[in-house]
Amino acid sequence: MITVEHLTKCYGDFMAVDDLSFEIEEGHVYGFLGPNGAGKSTTMNIMTGCLSATKGHVRIAGYDIFEEPDKAKKEIGYLPEQPPLYMNETPEEYLRFVGEAKGLHGAELERQIQEVIEQTKIENVKGRCISALSKGYKQRVGIAQALIGNPKVIILDEPTVGLDPLQIIEIRDLIKQLGQTHTVILSSHILSEVQTICEKILIISKGKLIAFDRPENLEKKLLTPNEIFITAEATSQEVQEILENITHISEYAVESEEQGRTTVQIKTDQEDIYGVSRELFFTFAEKNKALLEMTLKKGNLEDVFIELTEKSQTEETSVESEAETA
Incomplete structure (x- = not known):
């Protein structure tokens, strides 16, 4: 057309x-x-x-x-x-x-x-x-x-x-x-x-x-939903010991700990984020530690837009700098 x-x-x-x-x-x-x-x-x-x-x-x-x-x-x-x-x-x-x-x-x-x-x-x-x-x-x-x-x-x-x-x-x-x-x-x-x-x-x-x-497709290609935020009724030491035994966690960071509750940001290399969240739920249950909150971070069009345009502008600035140097 x-x-x-x-x-x-x-x-x-x-x-x-x-x-x-x-x-x-x-x-x-x-x-x-x-x-x-x-x-x-x-x-x-x-x-x-x-x-x-x-x-x-x-x-x-x-x-x-x-x-x-x-x-x-x-x-x-x-x-x-x-x-x-x-x-x-x-x-x-x-x-x-x-x-x-x-x-x-x-x-x-x-x-x-x-x-x-x-x-x-x-x-x-x-x-x-x-x-x-x-x-x-x-x-x-x-x-x-x-x-x-x-x-x-x-x-x-x-x-x-x-x-x-x-x-x-x-x-x-x-x-x-x-x-x-x-x-x-x-x-x-x-x-x-x-x-x-x-x-x-x-x-x-x-x-x-x-x-x-x-x-x-833009969301899937550029922003794999690979972050999980949890708040557990446990100390940060107890949470970290549990996370060490869960597969497909690439890294994690304790965001806060207060009144016996710990909030952690978890990054996973697994595309099936629901499989990882399921494993988290049952592992904490086995340790008799309650998961009070679990949030999965999924990409949206706004994130895609920002990522693409910032990347494009960064690449153009880099090319201009190289040209000036040459």
Whole structure:
């Protein structure tokens, strides 16, 4: 559905997008992540034809966005971070204007306007001035304009920014529904949001693609859940003697000891963390020492994001230092 090949964008000496390549399949919701200044919005603006590239290609449904812009843009619906709304119009008037700009007329235009109004649930405000609408409804109108023309690809840049918790839930549900009939690319700084909505995730840092996979695979590859925290009704000496007899413990550290209770952080080289926790439970029981608490540390998308971006920035700094030394 979307192919990005060796995409590069330079502003003078600054490279905002650096030889970026990836392919997006039809019918999925994709998350687009990266720290501030990573090149997310620049990449989205190039993909939608709003910005030129220094070099590289972007193909939407087989059409090159630079060589066949009219055909490629018909396949894209775009909601920028700041929705392009005309505040003095009603949603219905605004959607009619957008539809006409996209080449729709007559009965087909009216049919699509009514369809996107129902799809985005703005029926009860379609006759009100956009300037009088809440932030959540304005976002819905922005998504509605992206849907006019029935594009195959919907690109949403920070669609829930500035919304209250209820509005965020409503917009997330809408995006999930869109993913059933469209290919959706979602940019967001809310990692839990991406993890909840998206089937696959792209992470970029300093304009480069550093990860592209399903959320669960990213967590599994980068953050094996290998830490266990226990609090036992025993002295630190007694806890250490028990731990010495348990297999697959690579290291441990006593965090605190007070009132006959000891808290320990345990690291294991075993992928099956539940097997280790089971052995811990029964070994302490055999020694007649109660385990008061046991917590397993599992990786999440936020940990993956931090680990990947920090690693990318460290590697780039190292390369720059080597170049300066040379």
